[in-house]
Amino acid sequence: MKRFIGWLHLWLGLASGLIVIVVALSGSLLVFEDELEHLFEPSLFSVQAPVGAQRMSLDKLAKIVHDRYPTLKPNNIEIQPAANSTVTFYLKKGKAKGQLLMVVMNPYTGQITHTAAQDKRFFVVVKNLHRYLCMGETGKVITGISCSLFTLLIISGLILWWPKRNARKQRLKVKWNASFKRLNWDMHAVFGFYIHVVIFITALTGLVWSYKWVNNLLFYAFDGKPQKKVEVPESKAVKGNEIAWLDKIYAETNQRLTYNGIVNIRFPEKKDQAISVGKENTDRITTHIVDILYFQSGSGVFISDKLFANDTKGTQARRLVYPIHTGGLFGWPTKILAFICAIVAASLPVTGFLIWWGKKRKKPVVRKQVRPQTVIA
Incomplete structure (x- = not known):
């Protein structure tokens, strides 16, 4: 039996060895993805805040991006928790998933400091390879x-x-x-x-x-039972509303979810769907623990939530798969x-x-x- 297992071990290793090397080495880089990105590309995440300056509203920043790229639709906005952090907009370049333009902005001046195709970024390529x-x-x-x-x-x-x-x-x-x-x-x-x-x-x-x-x-x-598909709540968008609804969404998200964390405002893929706002809890040791809130587009009215603590045991376990896999537990x-x-x-x-x-x-x-x-x- 041991001789047969030795033969099996040999040929399974020869069949998968090269792929295992590629996956393992790329995976070792992804373990410290966030740390390495902040180390080697700090300008993507932080800016020098002028003394006494106030951050511009998200709606004003969104207007600047829209005026610069009027033909591209917004996909999501990422706001880091630190006061000197950048605000990053992701715009859809095409219908294919992942074809996004990353637009990094200085929230104090409204200046676009960096643009890049999301699928060409180093760690996105490494993840695609992995x-x-x-x-x-x-x-x-x-x-x-x-x-x-x-x-x-x-x-x-x-x-x-x-x-x-x-x-x-x-x-x-x-x-x-x-x-x-x-x-x-x-x-x-x-x-x-x-x-x-x-x-x-x-x-x-x-x-x-x-x-x-x-x-x-x-x-x-x-x-x-098997996984239940998560559906974004239906919500008809309010048009022609002059209120600063993106700022309202951001403020209410931080009021409802009081911990420190990265806020990700995701625009709906279909019409008459709510805006999804995820906040990753960076106060926890375990990474990628996210609570989700839903808001009406155009008004910022809160609709419902999907909190990690209220999820089923299966959903919680599924959320923990990523930090277990990458070592972020x-x-x-x-x-x-x-x-x-x-x-x-x-x-x-x-x-x-x-x-x-x-x-x-x-x-x-x-x-x-x-x-x-x-x-x-």
Whole structure:
């Protein structure tokens, strides 16, 4: 049985190794996406606030953007919580999903400080590579299959690693002063053992995006029924209203949701739908915990809410999949752990390939046949 599992482990690894390297390395970057973006592109998120200056209203900023790009429809507005933060507008460039123009504004002067195609930004490309290999639905199928094979690799690898009692100590330590062949084997087996729990959970949560039936299993486990599609409430827009309704929406959002957080005002995709306003709670250690409020377009009248605390257990679990997958569950400690495990996971196909290649090139030992001696009586 162990021989068969070894054969299975080998060929599953050869079949998915290259994809695992790409997905693991891109995933390691995405662990610190927010931190790296703020570090290398600070102008996208903060401005130098003039002394005594007041921030312009969202409606005035929206008018400036509309006058500059009259043919583009707004998709959403992102407002960071800090006083010196920028305000970012995302405009629809086409009908295809993701074709957005990012417009960054200084809220004190109304100046447009940066524009870029959203799908060309570095981390958007990295995320596209991680999920779709930059190949659309075809890439999604490939990464889904590779992720499934990787979960089997982790299980089969653990079975192959499992030592006998007298060899347990050897399987828990890397012999750094050994030959390259032994050192490579230790790096594959020992490092793989220490990270197997984390990467197994990462692979399983990744399958939630790859397959709808896995996503539904999550809801069946917690709610006893499949996921219910979230519908934006119907609300006929008020036209010709002169009030500052975007500012009203922003102010009421912060009144109802008093914690610090990033506010995202999303305009409806269909007519007679409400505006959705999401606020991510940055006071919590766990990332991507969002409450949603709905408002009438053109008036800013509050309609309803969809709060994380009131969601079903299945929906709450589904919301936690992303921070579990990216290491954002308990802040920096789990992020660092996820980063290290992603780097080690990317090395496993390489060390595994070297083990296989070394065995393949090993010359078979030719045993000399010993002729029986003739005994003379």
